[in-house]
Amino acid sequence: MTTDSMPHGKSVEVHGIFQKIAGYYDRMNFIMTLGRHRRWCREVAECAAPPAGGDLLDLATGTGVIALEAARIHPTPPSP
Numbered sequence: 369m370t371t372d373s374m375p376h377g378k379s380v381e382v383h384g385i386f387q388k389i390a391g392y393y394d395r396m397n398f399i400m401t402l403g404r405h406r407r408w409c410r411e412v413a414e415c416a417a418p419p420a421g422g423d424l425l426d427l428a429t430g431t432g433v434i435a436l437e438a439a440r441i442h443p444t445p446p447s448p
Contacts (some may be wrong), residue, residue: 393430394433406433409434409437410441412434412437412438413434413437413438413441414441417442418442424438424442
């Protein structure tokens, strides 16, 4: 079920829960995986290398860790 198909109150509730845990989510992943989470994100970003001139789209980005790592590894070249 997507948030678009949820009753409005449920969508607000889910958003509120995520807002409460977002600040701890990445730290929790780091601790639970003994630091491997950061390496896994880097490996995913490396494997998702866009073709020359291409773009990356991080679906279900969550806290954006993989998207940020991909942007660091594969910076957008300046436009001519």
